[in-house]
Amino acid sequence: MPVVVAANPKGGSGKSTTCLILGTTLASQGATVRIIDADPQRTLARWSEGKSTHRDIVVTPSAGEDLTVTIDRLQSEFQFVLIDVQGSANQEMVAAMSRADLVLIPMQAKTADADVATRAISLLRSQENLFKRKIPHAIVFMRTSPIIVTREEKQIRQNIEAAAVPRFTVSLNERTAFSHLFAYKRALAELSAKETNGLEEAQQNAIEFAAEVVQVLRKQQGSAA
Numbered sequence: 001m002p003v004v005v006a007a008n009p010k011g012g013s014g015k016s017t018t019c020l021i022l023g024t025t026l027a028s029q030g031a032t033v034r035i036i037d038a039d040p041q042r043t044l045a046r047w048s049e050g051k052s053t054h055r056d057i058v059v060t061p062s063a064g065e066d067l068t069v070t071i072d073r074l075q076s077e078f079q080f081v082l083i084d085v086q087g088s089a090n091q092e093m094v095a096a097m098s099r100a101d102l103v104l105i106p107m108q109a110k111t112a113d114a115d116v117a118t119r120a121i122s123l124l125r126s127q128e129n130l131f132k133r134k135i136p137h138a139i140v141f142m143r144t145s146p147i148i149v150t151r152e153e154k155q156i157r158q159n160i161e162a163a164a165v166p167r168f169t170v171s172l173n174e175r176t177a178f179s180h181l182f183a184y185k186r187a188l189a190e191l192s193a194k195e196t197n198g199l200e201e202a203q204q205n206a207i208e209f210a211a212e213v214v215q216v217l218r219k220q221q222g223s224a225a
């Protein structure tokens with residue numbers, strides 16, 4: 001069963017948001033999901049202290065347990081295991097990448113963020129060498145406008161293409177609903193359209209993103225078989 005990691009050494013790039021959107025969307029569709037909160041900031045563990053019916057999807061590794069042991073244990077039981085790691089390059093990120101079927105690199109379409117994402121990719125490449133295996137990965141654009149593509153975003157898209165770094169077709173747009181996930185400690189389907197503008201569009205965006213992740217994982221399994 002696939003292990004998906006959100007990794008980018010840039011703080012605030014959208015790792016926890018990506019994990020939560022993906023995890024709760026897949027769970028709403030009936031999949032069995034666990035998200036390991038491997039970040040000492042406990043962003044997702046705090047989310048799971050809310051009232052969401054999906055709160056059990058967040059797992060905090062027990063003290064002293066090796067992250068790879070936690071991953072292996074959950075992977076045998078659940079259809080999807082997602083891992084949210086700390087911002088900086090760290091031991092957990094290496095452990096998570098060692099087990100990953102797919103590494104998501106969320107980033108804003110800003111030049112400074114793209115520069116840091118390049119570091120995430122070179123770290124990933126050195127992991128590939130270390131483990132002597134390919135680690136499938138793709139950039140996820142975060143907080144983009146659903147309406148306009150800025151000149152900066154266009155340039156970054158071109159650079160990524162020129163560097164042959166894979167990226168998702170679906171971006172996670174800037175949406176109030178995505179930040180309300182944390183503000184209300186709920187899943188998208190549990191937010192109220194009265195309090196959250198553009199909720200339906202955000203839900204649609206989440207469904208399209210989750211579908212693309214599943215499609216990428218399927219394609220990989222097909223090529224590995």
Ligand SMILES: Nc1ncnc2c1ncn2[C@@H]1O[C@H](COP(=O)(O)OP(=O)(O)OP(=O)(O)O)[C@@H](O)[C@H]1O
Nearest residue numbers: 011012013014015016017087143173174175178179
């Ligand atoms: N698509 C989005 N729309 C609206 N707000 C977003 C979106 N993505 C991220 N945010 C907001 O940006 C902030 C940072 O996101 P997030 O916590 O997911 O980043 P992170 O990479 O996990 O950060 P850290 O490195 O600190 O763990 C949060 O306040 C989150 O609500």
Ligand SMILES: [Mg+2]
Nearest residue numbers: 015016039043
């Ligand atoms: Mg985080």
